[in-house]
Amino acid sequence: MREFTVPPLVTAPPVGGLADAVFTNAAEAPDQVVLGRKVDGVWHDVTAAQFRDEVLALAKGLLADGVRFGDRVGIMARTRYEWTLFDFALWSIGAQSVPVYPTSSSDQVRWMLHDSGAVACMVEHEDHAMTIGAVVDQLPHLTRLWQLDAGAVDELMAAGAYLDDEVVDRHRVAITPDAIATIIYTSGTTGRPKGCLLTHANFMAECDNIVERWEPVFHSKPGDQASTLLFLPLAHVFGRMVEVAAIRSGRVRLGHQPSLAAAELIPDLAAFKPTFVLAVPYVFEKVFHSARRKAELSGKLGAFDKAAEVAIRYAEAQEHKAFGTGPGPGAGLRMAHQVYDKLVYAKMREALGGRLRHGMSGGSGMERRLGLFFAGAGITVYEGYGLTESTAAATANPPEQTRFGTVGQPIPGTTVHIADDGEVWLYGGQIFSGYLNNPKATDEALHDGWLATGDLGMLDEQGYLTITGRKKEILVTSGGKSVSPAPLEERVRAHPLVAQCVVVGNDRPFIAALVTLDPEAVSHWLTMRGKPQMTPADLVRDKDLEMEVRRAVVAANTLVSQAESIRTFRILAAQFSEEKGLLTPSLKLKRKAIEKTYTAEIEALYHHG
Structure with missing residues (x-):
């Protein structure tokens, strides 16, 4: 098959921007918990009304400190609560955020802040401030640097306290969906990273259709709230998409975890108890390998490997049933699965907080057997595919028919086309509007609204995409980092x-x-x-x-x-x-x-x- 389209479930609103969701959530359900925030090692709930008040106070502080409508502001920090707070405060006043990887070198930082013309930058700690300090004389537009660990949020909120709330509202109603929300820099194949211009409408098209289509993942039942602990870097488009989708859904409790190190991540998963996580394949591989090593240490490797085999066979039988090509797991397999569920799978789920039922994987390819193993162990991982230029996912596996080893079907509102040379082309509301200051690269990537991805792929008869390689040679690690x-x-x-x-x-x-x-x-x-x-x-x-x-x-x-x-x-x-x-x-x-x-x-x- 050469082309496959899935019609949209939600269309982007004709007016407004991403920050509106914060104010709508607070007006409709002020006491609904929308975020979890870790303070001194303890998780605290943040309600829709509390979050709106913080966003409003910070937005006033940014205005008081001279940030204006349309200004660009760098954010250089790990994944933490303040990032999301800054994002929505900037969007409330029509400013544009420019994410910077916290591990970036001075040279990379200089390029991104210079190319984007950023007027200010929020950094996490002194090391980041020094990284920018080393090149600040080459950044004539950069006039303000705020440091989170030095109390920047409180200072800004205090500075803006004298302004009326309606000053922010005036800015907010002036934002249109086609306005730029953020400029995310990609690792360029040659030379400098390129700044992808992503609009408010790009994120709306992406996130609203995902929340609607993957309803089992984002759905909250009374007494059982959907929640996710975000540990992907927010400088990466995948993490930003999750952040925006969670806030726009209005029902998901969103937490932040800055470290991918198992020693810090595992206790937080246990404490936060997410119902779904979004990760790169590397994280799922680590969970599997550490469980296997643990089994080996306690002399139970044989049992673990048997349990893994049963999980894979069980998930495969269920997959056949979903696609109408088989009856589902037989009686013997169901029995074995029940036994191992108590002995092995339940313990693994318990280590991840006990409530985890869904995962989303992207950034690079996931092995089919690994996907089957997790599904058999009670955690369905939906693999997807996308680029910064497509505001994260362009395809993903649908909940009721997951085909492991593929990156799924187009998300609603998206068309996937395979060109004559096998290159994957994408079309939809989430496709970016071009690269900043780079008309040549924009012309190479965009053709009448179609994005030429540089990836090679195949579509099967049901519109499931398999990525087979890359036209150019960017490496993507299993951590999802493009190099x-x-x-x-x-x-x-x-x-x-x-x-x-x-x-x-x-x-x-x-x-x-x-x-x-x-x-x-x-x-x-x-x-x-x-x-x-x-x-x-x-x-x-x-x-x-x-x-x-x-x-x-x-x-x-x-x-x-x-x-x-x-x-x-x-x-x-x-x-x-x-x-x-x-x-x-x-x-x-x-x-x-x-x-x-x-x-x-x-x-x-x-x-x-």
């Missing part, structure tokens, strides 16, 4: 001893590299150090040589954030050559061929690295 390999490779290659460097890490937990040596340079290096000449096999094991290459890797890592840095590398004995089919005639790396040839070496990087 452009070229700048890193070039920097490593700049070292005299290095001939070539290939960065790997697609759907892997981190970035790693394969490095080849320049024989002449190495021979010279050995002579200069009074070392005997060595065979390639011996060279690969030489500690001094490894230290030299490590220096090149460390130098390359200074260009990028932590999540994009090369964690481990392997020096190869032989070079990549055209004869072996690993280089093009113009000596460009043939990545797929290299990854295939060196499968074992790459595997070793992730198993010993």
